[in-house]
Amino acid sequence: MNVTRATFDEVMVPNYNPASMVPVRGVGSRVWDQDGAEYVDFAGGIAVNVLGHCHPALVEALQDQGNKLWHLSNVYTNEPALRLAKKMTEATFAERVYFANSGAEANEAALKLARRVALEKYGEEKSQIIAFNKGFHGRTFFTVTVGGQAAYSDGFGPKPGAIDHCDYNDLAAFEALISDKTCAVMMEPLQGEGGIISPDPAFVKGVRELCDKHNALLIFDEVQSGVGRTGHLYAYMGLDVTPDILTTAKALGGGFPIGAMLTTADIASHLKPGTHGSTYGGNPLACAVAERAFDVVNDAAVLRGVTDKEKLFRELLDEINSKYNVFTEVRGKGLLLGCALNEEYAGRSRDFLNAATNEKLMCLVAGVNVVRFAPSLIIPEQDIREGLARFERAVAAVVNAK
Template identity: 80%
Template sequence: MHVTRETFDQVMVPNYNPAQMVPVRGVGSRVWDQAGNEYIDFAGGIAVNALGHCHPELVSALTEQGQKLWHLSNVFTNEPALRLASKLTEHTFAERVYFANSGAEANEAALKLARRYALEKFGEHKQKIIAFTQGFHGRTFFTVTVGGQPAYSDGFGPKPGAVEHCNYNDLAAFEALIDDDTCAVMMEPLQGEGGIISPDPDFVKGVRELCTKHNALLIFDEVQSGMGRTGHLYAYMGLDVVPDILTTAKSLGGGFPIGAMLTTTEIAQHLKPGTHGSTYGGNPLACAVAERTFDVINDPVVLEGVKQKEQQFRDILATINAKHHVFSEIRGKGLLLGCALNDDFTGQARQFLDASTTEHLMCLVAGANVVRFAPSLVIPEADISEGLSRFERAIASVVAAK
């Protein structure tokens, strides 16, 4: 059966507006479409393909597990899930792991756990959740309400209650909002969808101290910032702050859908049998691929390489911007970078993305004013150089059309 981009308009719900080309094959940081055109991938499936496309280690893990065991349900446990959980707890602050299928599901579990913990330990009054404007935590009704972007949560009827927001990096506003009725604070240690906003170190430390003071659980949403993305295994490790609960997904599976919630033994005990679950969560296929992904990424050479590649991006982007004057700053950390547009190009991030696609470069946006890059953590330096050459051509075409 031959399908084209037009097929999308005929059979798919119109909640996405995908590019006109249809990718059919990928190797490393290169992708080919139906017409055989080659693209360089700076999008990484939105920070998912942390080891690029069809990494031989991941292909091997998937095919090996695919010939053994696919699915059991949580009436049974399985070896890949146990090995992956063991590695996650060995290499992070956590002692317990819950597996899900996505970042939104991991965040949903974290929020439900925080509410249950507070209810059982302190009583019904302790239910307030604080999160941050421009935050993004998923698309379930609970997580999208906690995410601080009303455009995503409005228009679906009454929202879950006792959720409040304040501005990221505004410690005074946060201190005024948190109290003894607060059960949890959910934050990204590097805001992704909200525009690639790095946290002020004093802000993060202040949030941690105030959470401790008010017996509120600090939940770090590391769905986008985790698994080597910042040059640390998890971003909290570079901030000198330890959360009570951490969520991870995206890069965790290297392209295979999986999410996880990590926490301590004391907090975890409040999710007793029957309180929460997931049919596919922790299935052997996903966990086998994620375990291999974890093994490859959790390597000092790979993590140090992320920092070196960040510097290459920043150096070349600075040269490009000196010529074309389109960015006010390059934001982010590691290989989660945002090119913030200056006042002359306000609101035109999508034009830069479309022009990049025309130049055979895949990239992303983070809001209307930021072009986002989240490439493979092992992208070769030659692909970074070539991709940024294409990006410069895209920039030139947008500037010329202005």
């Protein structure tokens, strides 16, 4: 069957507006479309393809497990899930793991767990959830309401209640909002969709202290910032603050759908049999691939390489900006970077994305004012240089089109 981009408009729900080209094959940090054109991938499937496309270790894990066992109901457990959970608890603060299929599902589980803990330990009055403006936590109705972007949550009728927001990095506003009625605080330790906003260290520590003071659980949404993305296995490790619950997905499966919620044994004990579940969550196929991805990423040399690659990105982006003067700063950490546009180009991040696509570079935006890069953690230096050469041509095209 011959399909093209036009087929999308014929058969798909119009909640997406994909690019005109259709990718068909990828190897490492290069992708080819239906016409055979080659692209450098700085998008990484939105921070998902942590080891690039078709990494040999992941292909091997997929083929090996694909010949053994794909799916079981959670009436049974399975070896890949147990091995992955064991490795995750050994590498983090956590003692217990719950597997799901996505970041939204992991966050849904975390929020339900936090409400359950508060109800059972303190009573019905302790139900408030605090999150931060411009945050993003998924597209289920619960998680999209907790996410602080009205554009994503408005227009679907009455929202879940007892959810409040304040500005990220505003400790005074947060302190005014939290109380003994707060059951949980959900935050990204590096805001992604909201514009690649790094946390002030004093803010993160202050949030942790106030959560302790008011017996509120601190949930870190590491769906985008986790699995090596910042140069630490998880971003909390570079902030000297430990959450009570952590969620992870995106890069966890290296491209295969999987999510997880991590927490302590004491907190986890409140999700007794039957209180929550997932048909596909923890299936052996996803866990086998994720286990291999986790093994590759959780390596000192790989994590050190992320920091080295960040330095190269920043150096080359500074060179581009010195010529064209379009960014105020390069935000973020590791290989989750955002080029914040200056006043002259405010609101035009998608123009830069489209120009990049025309130059055969795949990248992202984070709102209307930030161009975002989230490439493979093992992207070769030559691909970084080639990709940024293409990005420079894209920047020139936007500047010269004025």
